[in-house]
Amino acid sequence: METDHYFYVLHCKDDTFYGGYTTDPARRLKEHNSGIGAKYTRLSSRLPAKMIHIEKFTSRSDATKAEYAFKKLTRKHKIAYLREKGVKKWP
Template identity: 65%
Template sequence: MDNKMRETTAYFYVLLCQDQSFYAGYTTNLERRLKQHNSGKGAKYTRVPSRRPASLIHAEAFSSKSDAMKAEYAFKQLTRNQKEKYLNLKESCL
């Protein structure tokens, strides 16, 4: 994937934190964003030392930032049990 394509694709992603909580977000560069989270320079939620390191457990590509943000919002509205089912369903489809 060339750099231009990487920067125009938006991703909705889910991290599994060290404390077993989920963190959901969106980005145009998954590798850079994961490094930010694990260095303590990402979102306030992942700056808490007990939540690091975090592992990328799910990512979906979208053609627009808006669509990725909508997926993030929808995921955040789910209960923990629903989130686990969503992630398991997506894993089994790969």
């Protein structure tokens, strides 16, 4: 069975963005919001987080490259990237 790989973006309660990688977006969002996700999203000031963007890839390498590229962007460029991908607004 072939596994799908995902790059995703969360919008956190403190109005920041978090980019990540997973094979199961629903499970990963639950992990973040329960405080067992990434260290970045464990702060109560960042929760709850909402998944606002998901991209599907056929390889882990491609998904993690997308994650790495997103994390290197400035906030201004992250917003431009999300708008280019069709994310019009976030909470």
